[in-house]
Amino acid sequence: MKSKKKLPNFKNMTEHEEQEFWDKNSIIDYADEVKEIDLNYIDQRPLKKTTINLRIDESLKNQIKKIALKKGLPYQTLIYMWLKEHIDNEGKAA
Structure with missing residues (x-):
């Protein structure tokens, strides 16, 4: 009709x-x-990223670098992954 x-x-x-x-x-x-x-469309455009400054103890940075090296990742990428994982888990728990 x-x-x-x-x-x-x-x-x-x-x-x-x-x-x-x-x-x-x-x-x-x-x-x-x-x-x-x-x-069901998923936006495939890359997310806009921003830079932050974060002060941490040098010993913590060195520990993160060691873990990142074992995983074959830049330590900044590893920190990003950990932050994202934690935020995702917090969202599920809320």
């Missing part, structure tokens, strides 16, 4: 006007106007 309604140009609307439109209308009435999208 073809819908005869056309979607308005949302670029010319405020967010409030768009919300009012969807409060009064159903997406079903505009089925022919919308495109199907893949909801």
Whole structure:
């Protein structure tokens, strides 16, 4: 069944006007106007990284470097991996 309604140009609307439109209308009435999208899409763009300065004891830095050397990684990468792993685990526990 073809819908005869056309979607308005949302670029010319405020967010409030768009919300009012969807409060009064159903997406079903505009089925022919919308495109199907893949909801399983994962953004593959690299994340923007930033530099931080972190003061640690020299002995701790040396221990990290030894572990990183055993793993064949730069010590900065190892620290990043540990931070990410810890944050991910905290998120799961919350």
